[in-house]
Amino acid sequence: MSDVTYIDAIHAALDDALENDPRVFLYGQDIGKFGGAFKATKGLQEKYPGRVLDAPISEDAMAGMAIGAAIEGARPVLEMQFADFSSVAFNQIVNQAATHFYRTGVPIPLTMRLPSGGTPGSGPFHSQSMESLYAHYPGLVVVTPATVADAYSMLMESIEMDDPVVYCEHKFLYRWLKSSSYESDHLPIGKARVTRSGKHATVVTYSAMVHEAVRAAEMLQTEGGWEIEVVDLRSVKPMDTDTIIASVARTGRLLAVGEAFPWGGVTAEVVSRVCADGFHLLDAPPVRLNARDTPIPYHPKLWATHRPTPESIAESLRKLLNY
Amino acid sequence: MSDVTYIDAIHAALDDALENDPRVFLYGQDIGKFGGAFKATKGLQEKYPGRVLDAPISEDAMAGMAIGAAIEGARPVLEMQFADFSSVAFNQIVNQAATHFYRTGVPIPLTMRLPSGGTPGSGPFHSQSMESLYAHYPGLVVVTPATVADAYSMLMESIEMDDPVVYCEHKFLYRWLKSSSYESDHLPIGKARVTRSGKHATVVTYSAMVHEAVRAAEMLQTEGGWEIEVVDLRSVKPMDTDTIIASVARTGRLLAVGEAFPWGGVTAEVVSRVCADGFHLLDAPPVRLNARDTPIPYHPKLWATHRPTPESIAESLRKLLNY
Amino acid sequence: MDTTTEGLEREHVRHVFRAMLMSRVLENKLGSLYKAGRIVGGVYLGKGQEAVSASLASCLQKGRDVYAPLIRDQAGRTAFGEEIIDCTRTYLGSVDGPMRGRDGNIHRGRPAEGMPAMISHLGAAISLVSGMLLAKRLRGDMEGVVGATCVGDGCTSTGAFHEGLNSAAVENLPLVLTVANNQYAYSTPNSSQFVCHDLVDKAAGYGVQGHSVDGTDMLACIAVMQEAVDRARAGEGPQLVVASMLRLTGHGEHDDGSYVNAGLKSSELGRDSLEVGKSQMIEHGFSDAAEIEEWKKQDEEAVQQAVAISQKESEPDPYQDDWLAYSNPDLQNR
Amino acid sequence: MDTTTEGLEREHVRHVFRAMLMSRVLENKLGSLYKAGRIVGGVYLGKGQEAVSASLASCLQKGRDVYAPLIRDQAGRTAFGEEIIDCTRTYLGSVDGPMRGRDGNIHRGRPAEGMPAMISHLGAAISLVSGMLLAKRLRGDMEGVVGATCVGDGCTSTGAFHEGLNSAAVENLPLVLTVANNQYAYSTPNSSQFVCHDLVDKAAGYGVQGHSVDGTDMLACIAVMQEAVDRARAGEGPQLVVASMLRLTGHGEHDDGSYVNAGLKSSELGRDSLEVGKSQMIEHGFSDAAEIEEWKKQDEEAVQQAVAISQKESEPDPYQDDWLAYSNPDLQNR
């Protein structure tokens, strides 16, 4: 296979899931003939007639429809045009989908795709990272693939799961991230991956920030021979505490990095877990690096310093290493 | 003044705010002649004609209306019938209210009252604690009064603030919590309070859990002479890191307690801040105690063990003290 | 009234009335148990709305159709085939109820049997039912299927109502959406909820068929519901039925409903559909007073028995409960 | 066409047409800057919808009324009195624009001057404008005030549309809600968005007055908008105006709109409202070809100048920006 991108992987997974399982169908705005705002579903309506449905601009009803279909045993894959618009579907997701199995014993095999994260010029309403909101609610699985192979395998696995999955796909990676194939190491959802091994400090992160963290690690390698381990969470709920703690056991130092807003969220959860179970392993205070405490700015100049960058991650690591 | 309850304090604050400032008005379902589901607005429509408006069952529009009114300089106080229903208004709150000042320079002096938290028999959709969701979004202030005096003074202060405030009032405290007056120590929003001083461990908590934590502290006092300090956050965004760290400096041990779901949220934020800034003060791993990782059950027998209790807090403290 | 009986099947009418009667008997019992402090959670009753509720559900077939009851649909639940014990177990906090103590009372459901378990957020079931229908269509299992739910006047103000009905219309789904216009949403009168002339005027805006009916008139309700369900079954798409009546009780049993307008109470809207139904049963020879009295006795006994069984059963035990929010236990607490 | 000019004031018509023309000139420039890679963010144009947009805003008075433009409302912005430089500064990423680089392009606004800054979530402005009107009423400042916004056909499917319009109707607010029915929402044709016969059929369901107009006919638009705004001002409550036309461009400049039905393009709906307006100006003696040509030149110069100024200005500097999400800086980063 020649170069495949992250969005290709998503497209291929949708194609294969439709092919493999007649219960799978896709629902979302402009996903039919048009192939979706990001072309994740291009050609699929023609290939699978009647199974790729265009939705009205009704995120609440879209989610409700998908949940109802899931109750009946279908495997809906719901596309939000942007993660940010899932705020309109929020009630259905956290109150209807998340609680259903607990209340009734009937699972909701729903996958909701959220095109997430910032890109230059997208602004406050087309850039959000909403994983922490959904992960807060019991009953939801929240995954955040960072690689082409994970984009494929985790989407396949999400669709196969009986529980509702919020699949956060990063828009910045769509066409930027390339690989030679979708072939993965077959890690299941719930397992983190050590993307880069090291011994001086651990960066725990996920989604697009994995790549920024690796760059920061490379900078520090060049700069001072520091060996930074990078752990890719892959899924934020469930969160693979064991792999994180094992890494901190090797390095003694933790930096949790995320692109979301700084109050609460994934990085706070990571730090809290490490402190509860791996406190004795820490040689320095565990720290966090998130986006700034403002909405996501539209101008690329502002945006580029709103989120963590290789430079700001490296700077945080320097402080951590010098503690 | 004879016995006043937490809900009396809310009522009095609304009354006084309407009296003091002609820009204040109330908007919500059944809040007019009926006085609201919890009677927080009883008699106010008669007293302030035209300024206490019944809303249709349209939480999204209710929030949008209140935001629009705030843009025009009014000071709306929006009542959600239950916090849980704010999920329908979620988009307007986090995307319209929270971002407005940053984007335009025009502040949104909106107060949204969320009757929050569990009571026996209320079930998954009338018991939620949503402070962490709102606190995640930059631009919002999120307050969680635990006492009668705070219920009054923080509501007054919320209404006076130019920035949007999510005022989480705990339903369990409404009639259960009594005091001789609303008179407070005049701590401003943004300052935590040491509710009970101690030297062996710090419990950082907020809202109804302050009272459960104090009970747990009393149990441990009786049981082993342990002196447990209880810090009431009062507001979760802004969070008063200084007061928390000062307490941990005295005790060396931290337990963060919350009634919300266990993934992320206030307690993770507390632990992360203490670790970042007060790591060297800690004599034991900082720990959290939250509700269980399921929706909030309706049956009182299940509910009573879903949230933290004095017993479970005491048990967490025992482990912490014995570390 | 002769025209209204035309086309109505005797067994159908008797089925509706029996469900209405059973509902009233059961709800009266729930009301007294509530006053006696024996109920876990809140009590919301359908008094006055039995005709609408039962007639809608009576046109559905359990095992094939979908019925999503809301808070005032005890009569519809019974007509659809829910067992009385499912109700008493839930209200009395038995762990053997369909929600095992995890959710309460009006929220009970059996989604695997075509009866979803409502969440509190008004309007949320409309798209959910539509989705269930969509799935049936996708798997080729749609022949003659109908999905129905009943909401209140207040619910028509929700975005969920709007998005749900519109989406169902776009997909031409066999959804029967009934609005029980009982003139109030909690304490809020219709005048603060909407200003359209008649709620059925909304139908045209969605491109769906609208039906109006006097919700206190049992036979009229049966006729209209049957028509709406038949049309949906025949592929004519969503049907909006607006039935008018008064809520003959507080919003919940904690509420005395003292804000309800006295003029409305004494108007035609304030008629008790059960009383009207009883007269119609007798007048049109569907039953007679003695048989109805006998039914009532049977119902009282059945309710008494269900209550007795439920009260003897265990409460949920937090130390026995599996506390699983995921069907895959490996996902729990992680 | 004589009847349509009745009651139209010469200056009003000229004002509308000039705004339409300026909008087209400006948007053409934005389009070429986009192609040249000079624009920061996305470009969404109002080509074809100028008549609806400008005629609505032309009936409003800045400083008193509220006007909430949406993504295809350059003409309305200009008619309402927004300066061209506000536009070019935002698109070209100048820190001196009204949003200081924090939000982009079509999201710009000046809420303190009665022009809210839209968020992306469709329908969200309807209740916002209503709230602004409510506040004016509460402080006794409502006399003759109107609030207006324009949404698309796709937006009518949102819960926010429904809740917003219904709430405004219940409060009898002077809201003019215009639907620019351009037949598509992004790639989605109306047939997948709604199945009502005509969007104006929704009016009755909200109890508001409905108006229909050919959105390609400038004079008809002016007449209808003036009537709707007058009625709202007179206290008759919300007005729903449905204007039909075709989007004469892609959804955004990144989109070629190749999915748009060819038959529609060649139908009356596909007429260019600016061309129609030009003929009407000349035919009815509101202007002549020479004057229009002169206006166009002036506009081109003004746009060129605004672009030149904006391009010389600084980009936002993250190290100078105060990064404040709160008006009270003490609340920041805490």
Ligand SMILES: Cc1ncc(C[n+]2csc(CCOP(=O)(O)OP(=O)(O)O)c2C)c(N)n1
């Ligand atoms: C989204 C939402 N907002 C508020 C509530 C609180 N609430 C429960 S029932 C009710 C009134 C419902 O009125 P209506 O729809 O007319 O039904 P009725 O009670 O009259 O049968 C309200 C406001 C809710 N359940 N959901």
Ligand SMILES: Cc1ncc(C[n+]2csc(CCOP(=O)(O)OP(=O)(O)O)c2C)c(N)n1
């Ligand atoms: C709630 C919400 N969902 C999805 C979108 C993405 N989106 C932006 S514009 C658009 C199409 C809008 O169509 P329409 O309302 O007809 O306006 P038009 O673009 O035709 O002027 C969509 C789906 C959005 N902005 N908001």
Ligand SMILES: [Mg+2]
């Ligand atoms: Mg009602």
Ligand SMILES: [Mg+2]
């Ligand atoms: Mg459109």
